[in-house]
Amino acid sequence: HTHTSTPLCVWSLLSHSLSTGELIRADTRLLSLLGCRRFQSSVVNYSTLLLEEDMGLLYVGARGAVFALNATDISDSTARTIEWEASEEQKQQCLSKGKDDKTECYNHIRFLQRFNSTHLYMCGTHAFQPLCAYIDEESFKVSSEFEEGREKCPYGPATGYTGLIVDQQMYTASQYEFQCSPDIRRNDPYPMVRTEEAPTRWFHEADFVGSAxxxxxxxxxxxxxxxxxxxxxxxxxxxxxxxxxxxxxxxxxxxxxxxxxxxxxxxxxxxxxxxxxxxxxxxxxxxxxxxxxxxxxxxxxxxxxxxxxxxxxxxxxxxxxxxxxxxxxxxxxxxxxxxxxxxDSGAEGSxxxxxxxxxxxxxxxxxxxxxxxxxxxxxxxxxxxxxxxxxxxxxxxxxxxxxxxxxxxxxTDYTQLVAHRVEGLDGQNYHLLFMGTDDGWLHRAVEVKGHLHIIEELQLFDQPQRVDSLVISHTQMSVYVGSPSGVVQLPLSTCNRYNSCYDCIFSRDPYCGWDGQDCLDITAQTDRSNLTQDVLYGNRGCDNEPVQHRSRSVMVVDDVLLQCEISSNLATPVWTLDGSELQGYGLESGFRVGTDGLLVIESQPEQSGEYTCHALENGVRVAVVKYSVTVRLDIAATFCPSPSPPTSELLSPRSMEAMYLSLITILGGLCLVLTVVLLYLGFCLRGSHRGKYSLRAAAAAAASANHTDRKRKHRKQQQKRNGDTHKGGFLQIVPREGQPSPNKDPPPPAPPLPPPPQTPHNPLNQSECDLQDFPSPNGLSATLPSVLRRMHGNSYMLLRQSEAESSSPLCRSFTEELNTILEKRKHTQLLPKPNESSL
The missing domain is CATH 2.130.10.10 (YVTN repeat-like/Quinoprotein amine dehydrogenase)
Incomplete structure (x- = not known):
């Protein structure tokens, strides 16, 4: 939905903490912002905005340039430009004064106002040599010689400053020179009037932010x-x-x-x-x-x-x-x-x-x-x-x-704000505020009963940057945001973003009303009789809406998570079982509640029933999802409505368990037979001198060797074989002096033994939690020993582990793991009485 010629603007959801009065950004979802427009060029610092409603123009003062933009769509190709940058000689003079060559030694437009019906007036810092000039509105060109601006404009781009042109007279306030005191002045026409400095100074290191x-x-x-x-x-x-x-x-x-x-x-x-x-x-x-x-x-x-x-x-x-x-x-x-x-009399503060x-x-x-x-x-x-x-x-x-x-x-550091009045469906005037932050966010809020109710928080830029200026256009129904990188145009409201009656009403947006099917902008509707809105309370006018129905069938003593996704982060989840609200969520209750949903711990048949998740906001409960849970003794847990993939009898969990046990039994038997054979060869054939095998033959052969190279070679071979022997966990049989009988082949190597069920040594240097995946009893892929497995984004399934595995320091039980997660998330849960909301 974003305009194709503009970069992406994004918006985010909020949650609210009443105890501190602050808003916490909880779930950042990068979505395209409807109606977003952007203008930027090769220059930076778009800090001065002048809106001409009648002309449909937005004038922008930046560093080294002034732009005239189409207020309807600032991203179109009709923008006009006046380039006005300081010369290299002036920049060098600025540098010689010890100023910053990256910020101060440029021409920052600090003042841009309408002078009369045909001309604008602008002033810039001009590399610490302020100048001013008139702009012909029709041709959009500088129409006069540049004037001295040191009595009208500050020297630096960061100095506090405010200015107005009232009836062709210029009123400004700033610290004009870096060695003078702050001052309020009327510059044109003469005589100039200013504030007093002696005997009593009227200002003490004043930093001006605005005038009216x-x-x-x-x-x-x-x-x-x-x-x-x-x-x-x-x-x-x-x-x-x-x-x-x-x-x-x-x-x-x-x-x-x-x-x-x-x-x-x-x-x-x-x-x-x-x-x-x-x-x-x-x-x-x-x-x-x-x-x-x-x-x-x-x-x-x-x-x-x-x-x-x-x-x-x-x-x-x-x-x-x-x-x-x-x-x-x-x-x-x-x-x-x-x-x-x-x-000055010494009686300060009286x-x-x-x-x-x-x-x-x-x-x-x-x-x-x-x-x-x-x-x-x-x-x-x-x-x-x-x-x-x-x-x-x-x-x-x-x-x-x-x-x-x-x-x-x-x-949060707010840097700018603007406000305007909106008449709601109830006939009352509501004040809607837009507030920019130092990291590039825009908060939209409505004043209700002496409090600001946050409607939404908008992220305007990919990289954090300061919001330097804000302007509202009632004609264009837009808000314009000036920043170091460019100008962003946003609609005052986008009601079609709300998909349900409760979303539309709970937002408390004075621009939005619900007509039974859609959330509409009330300013665009001639007939408002069928629209519903509740800005004052934010909880009236909606009937019960359709609820999602899901079913779960689980084995007894299985832990199951019932997922509940609430669209508003200001809502509190409330769970009911067969119509009765669940009270308490401790371990002894058999339930735990978190941001992902309700966890039923070691489910029992009596915990079967209909579970309903409600979103509680503004005193209204809205059913979000219902689960029909059946706890049974004879079937594996399944997840509905998503069907499990078909599995054959051969790959069923019980068949795999039987195959695993059979494999262990067979391998154990082979090891026993091999042990008997080795003992027989070691004790019954010890006396033979030729064609026989002995466990000590390797040492005797090495002692009787005369040639040094042969001895070294034989020892290396023996060490290699011995190393392999210890690595594999078996004894190596080496030939004695004589050669083996041609009629008897050496016995085949023994098959590798399966790893012991309880061994502190892990030859593969793997954690005990990183073993091979096997199908779990509920038909889902899980890791053995069992750990917390994420499913469908927020749900979790449990695979139990033996006591020996539970005692491992590398693997914690599911209950310990989930308790840790829920304890951490508990600190971000919402308090029961929020006074602000968002989408």
Whole structure:
């Protein structure tokens, strides 16, 4: 089902552990992902994406190039390219500064935004000499001379950076030069406005991750101004009982119409304020104080805006991620609250309790101020501006909406996320999130009752690589993923992947509904009256579905495994016998349960009956498979429905056992006869001098030999014969001085003895577990002594071994072997109350 012109995309199943709140990748099945498209070229680092919904174009900024792709199918041949790489001379200058010739001394496109209706604007690092230029949209060519970009673009590809063009004005935040402090700037048009550095620094080693424009002037009854919010992590100087970390996550704000002060804070922001973002698990005293990514989800009104952020703790080399959500109303509440005390006064970490100037410091120009003759920031009084200069930080923290993360995951580093609203069949709006990881996976989740429910986890690349950017297109119903190797386009949902009603409903995908036969995309259906969906609970709307029926007929005291394959890794297997749930799975109960199925240990006639495997998920039991098990005394165990190959009576297990015993008896008799013959020859014919045989003749012949060569030759021959003798386990008969009688031939060599049933010596240097295969009593090929044999992928059959074989350190019994496996697998079993699911 993958597009023929694109490389394979793959997806994987998940299972969930409620105790840690993490998702564990349990069963990786590499399958083609429906609707996957890919674009890549000779360049790398496709980190900057700009989607133009109306034009149907996706602009991509990479290292040394900019591309214009067809948003419907990014893999088609209509892609246009602007090549823009630094010259060799500029690369050499970069190298002379001690920069990395593999990453830093290239032109990385860091900024790509629409400037007006006809042009785009882009900026690149240009080998540590940033430049910017305009792009003509129609011709897709650079339409101007390159401009100096050091005030607009960072020098390096890894420096934290965010930028927006709002009403043809460029707002950026970064550490622009490697020796300067981080800064928020409005570059065009002049005059340029920036943050203050003295006497109080407004930023302390800030690392910017995102920014957002919120048009709070629309529909405002107070004549409020639009605001730009910046999200970053910085070094903390305040100390509070709740928050005492070295680095903290922040949100900052400036007013779009801010032009700086007249004398005080001249060409500096007069409206800048910042506050702390709190994403934590209070019950575990675990704080996620480093912000990795932010996404702004617009609401029906500007005041309904939501911010979704990816956070991690400050610990290095520990992969832990959390997703928290913040509301704009909570951010505004904090900015309207008390200020933090002047940090230069020595009273760190305390709330300011003195008099607050009027107008309120950090506020935008409103109708109330205009009525007082303050029409711009240049008219603000000096006492207000001095207060803003020394008190940029708010005392209260911005708490997440649920007072805890929506999702907390171990062993995962989220790098990017995007979100959008989907209306379900119940009329409610659900937030669907896409989250990229540092090793090239994409998680799709829906927010339900204050938690993120993972729908699926998608593996995007053959080799692990970081997800650098994400963009959602509502028109194309696609999500675009930028990475170091290329761009991947995926559909927002592929409902036809679900094959049953329970799969469709349990997925809780707001795009998918069940019509009685298929799982359909509800956005493509004009008539939705016959569709069933349950995003809120994920367990309603399905009737009983057909169940597989199998039968087993086994011998008494045989161990048999009843296989149960559950499609959802979030489901828990529940077994019943004749309608009653099996309680306890210890050794004394006669049953063991594992991920492969139910093991009946030393089956007895009373264990015959109908066994049913149910998948328990979201409080619903779904019958998966039924087994009719018959324990009998007179037949060998068989496996149904797969028929066993026909065997003849001669090759039946009992016939083979009789043949083996007969062979041992015959060989034993021959050995006994040979022993008698040897004794007769040794004692009755000892006195003969010619034509006779003796066990000591070899030594006498060697002592009487006179010729040195003959003596050496004879000794070598004797040593060779003696070596063969000991190796074979028999005495060698050698001639004496005389020649054998011409009328009597030497007796034929004795046939080799069968190996003794209990011998500590193995002349073939083989393990006792590696003997020849014989048909087992149940008609299947097995190894003697018996070991665990895998059958049909997950089933196992048992061949018993004697006590002597069981005591061998090289072979363990079936029970010991299976117990070891089940004990290991027990740690990966699912807990009874998962709160996330996947396909």
């Amino acid at each position: 424009l919120v048009r709070e002037s629309e529909g405002s009854t107070t004549g409020d101004d639009d605001k730009i919010y910046y999200f970053f992590t910085e070094k903390s100087q305040e100390q509070t009982s709740y928050y005492s970390h070295i680095r903290v996550a922040r949100v900052g704000r400036v007013c779009k119409g801010d032009r700086g002060g007249l004398l005080t804070l001249q060409k500096r922001w007069t409206s800048f304020l910042k506050a702390t973002l709190v994403c934590s698990l209070p019950e575990y005293n675990l704080h996620f104080n480093v912000l990795r990514s932010i996404y702004t989800l617009p609401g029906h009104t500007p005041h309904d805006t939501l911010f979704y952020g990816v956070f991690s703790p400050e610990w290095k080399n520990v992969k832990i991620s959390a997703v928290c959500r913040f509301s704009l109303s909570e951010v505004q509440r904090v900015f309207d609250g008390p200020y933090m005390e002047n940090q 709330e300011y309790t003195g008099k607050v100037p009027d107008p309120r410091p950090g506020s935008c120009i409103t109708d109330q101020l205009r009525s007082r003759g303050i029409n711009s920031s240049t008219s603000l009084p000096d006492d207000m501006l001095n207060f803003v200069r020394r008190h940029p930080l708010m005392s209260q923290q911005v708490m997440s909406t649920e007072q805890r993360p929506l999702l907390f995951r171990r062993t």
